[in-house]
Amino acid sequence: MLRFDDLQLFVRAADLGSLSAAARVMDMSPAVASAALKRIEAQLGARLLARSTRSLRLTAEGEGFLEYARTALSSLDEGRRLLARGQDQVSGVLQLSAPSDFGRNLLLPWLDQFQREHPQLTVRLLLGDRIADLFRQPVDIALRYGEPEDSSLVALPVAPDNRRVLCASPAYLAHKGEPQQLEQLLQHNCLLYMLGTRVHDYWQFHDGKRELGLTVSGDRFSDDADVVRLWAVAGAGIAYKSWLDVAGDVQAGRLKVLLPELTCERAPLNMLCGHRAQLSKPVRLLRDMLSEQCGILSRSRNP
Template sequence: MLRFDDLQLFVHAADLGSLSAAARVMDMSPAVASAALKRIEAQLGARLLARSTRSLRLTAEGEGFLEYARTALASLDEGRRLLARGQDQVSGVLQLSAPSDFGRNLLLPWLDEFQREHPQLTVRLLLGDRIADLFRQPVDIALRYGEPEDSSLVALPVAPDNRRVLCASPDYLARKGEPRQLEQLLQHNCLLYMLGTRVHDHWQFNDGKRELGLTVSGNRFSDDADVVRLWAVAGQGIAYKSWLDVAGDVQSGRLKVLLPGLMCERAPLNLLCGHRAQLSKPVRLLRDMLSERCAMLSKLYPGKQ
């Protein structure tokens, strides 16, 4: 296969009438230039340039091949410009996966705004709480809470300081009472989240001096984090949720944060992808917007940081 730089050298040599001048233009030594010309002539099976110590001219075969070489180089150059323009534009298809709760209640309106700013962009969104298989599912990036278990994935922080909070509706607290100590959670109906077959019923905290843990129980389980939030808003029990997922409910008064003096578990939000080549301009802009919006919500976090 003919090499791009060999074609360039041949065209420059034909235009300048000198192989050494072509070598200087391409910043290579005369010996390398001579080897390149021999290589392309060997691949074509024809002599392109007639050379002597003082002169250089195109052979008949070289004259016939020159225009094809110019056309090929021009076509490749146009292709590179098209790629450069595509990488600079915010267009194409953005395929992403996001957690159910975060996706429905925060990401959807943010994506609406993002697409209004970039109308040439198409979004393909998958919602779910299972870890997306970025090598099998039709997604380029995934937003996920927690540290990635697969070390081969590229993980970029979106909300590194996000934490969980204990929360319940005013209606539930009016009926069942508000817990004032961690142990009192054992007397309450706790709304539990499942990931696969694992039930997240061991809730962890820190009182500033030591780590605390409590295994709770309740009469409702779901593998959809948004369902757990909706149960809490409906007054069905106490939830242990990511602050990002319930910040709007807390601000509106639909939920109340409990035991704010305790530091709850970390729940960092990361953007995951299979390799850095997938970090296109739309992905980078989306991550910047999400990081900014999440940082604003994190400032409202009521517990200890």
Template sequence: MLRFDDLQLFVRAADLGSLSAAARVMDLSPAVASAALKRIEQQLGTRLLARSTRSLRLTAEGEGFLEYARASLSALDDGRRLLASGQDHVSGVLQLSAPSDFGRNQLLPWLDEFQQQYPQLNVRLLLGDRIADLFRQPVDIALRYGEPEDSSLVALPIAPDNIRVLCAAPSYLARHGEPQHLEQLAQHNCLLYMLGSRVHDHWGFYDGKRHVSLTVSGDRFSDDADVVRRWAVAGMGIAYKSWLDISTDVLAGRLRLILPQLRGERTPLNLLCAHRAQLSKPVNLLRDMLVSRCAILTAQRPGRTATGQ
């Protein structure tokens, strides 16, 4: 098969009337240029250029082939331009899965803005807190909290510094008082949800010197994290939630952070896909937007230090 760079060298040499001049333009050594011309002549089975120490001219076969070489190079350039224009054009279908709470309360408005910017892009969104099977479900990517258990998945960080925080509605704290120490959580109604296949009732923290944890209890739990957020906003108890999920409620005053000096469990948000080939231009554009938006929310977390701890 003829090589693209060999065709380029032949056309340049014909245009310049010199193999050495063509080599200089293409930043090749004379030996490499000579070998390339020899290779293309051997593949075609004919002599294209008649060369002497001082001159170079096209043979009859070379003159006939030159037209086709130019047309081939021009067609390849057209193909490259077509691909480049297609890469700049964002369209098609973007299929993604996201956690219920983050999906409803953060991602939905962001996706609206994303589609306004790229109106020819269709979005198919699946919401749920169960791990999506990226090899079986009709999704390209999934947004999930925590480190992926499946090491075969490609995981790209979206919000690596995200943590869980304790929060409750001002109405609940007015009725029951605000805990001043972790041990006092035992006297409060804690709102629980499923984490994986179990109820997340063992809450861990770091106080700057050591890791501490305790088991909590409450009168309700759900397998939908958004339900727990709604219970918390309604004043039903204390929740231990991802900052990204409840940041809007805290900033709006619907929820208040409890013991913000404690650092909760790390809950990084990652973008998961089965193969890197699924990282299309729409996916990468969406990822860039999510990283930017989540970084703004992370920076607004009360009690966050300059190092993000």
């Protein structure tokens, strides 16, 4: 297969009438240039340039091949320009995966606005709390809470300072009482989230001096984070949720934050992709928009 840089060298040498001049223009040594010319001639099975110590001229075969080489290089340059324009446009299909709770209650309205601003963009959205296999599932990017376990993935922070909060509905607190100390959670019905076979029943905190943690229990488990939120809003118990997921409920009075003096677990939101080539203009713009919106919600927790 002919190499792009070999074709460039041949055309430059023909235009300049000198292989050494072509080598200087292309920032390569005379030896490398000579090897490149020999390589293309060997691949074509024809001598393209007749060389002596003082002159260089096209052979008959070289004259015949020169225009084809120019055409090929021109076509490749045009193709590269088309790709560059395509990467700069906000169009095409954006395939992403997002957590169920964040996706339904925050991402959907934000995506609606994003598509109104970019009407040529098509969105394919997969919702679920399992870690998307970016090399097998039909997605370009995934939004996920927590630090990525796969070090081969590219992780871009969206809400790096997001944390969990303890929360419950006013109706539940009126019926069961509001816990004033962390240990009192053991007397309450805690709403538990599970991922795969793992139940997240060990809740961790920091009181400003030391790490605290306890194993809680309850009568409800779900592998859908939005179901846990809905149970909390319905008054079924106490939830330990990402602030982003319950900010709207807290602001509307449907949920109340408990033990606010404690610092809860980090729950950073990241945008994950398999490699940086997937960071197209739509992806970069989406990340900017999500970072801005999540920042507004984060500041509403700590104004």
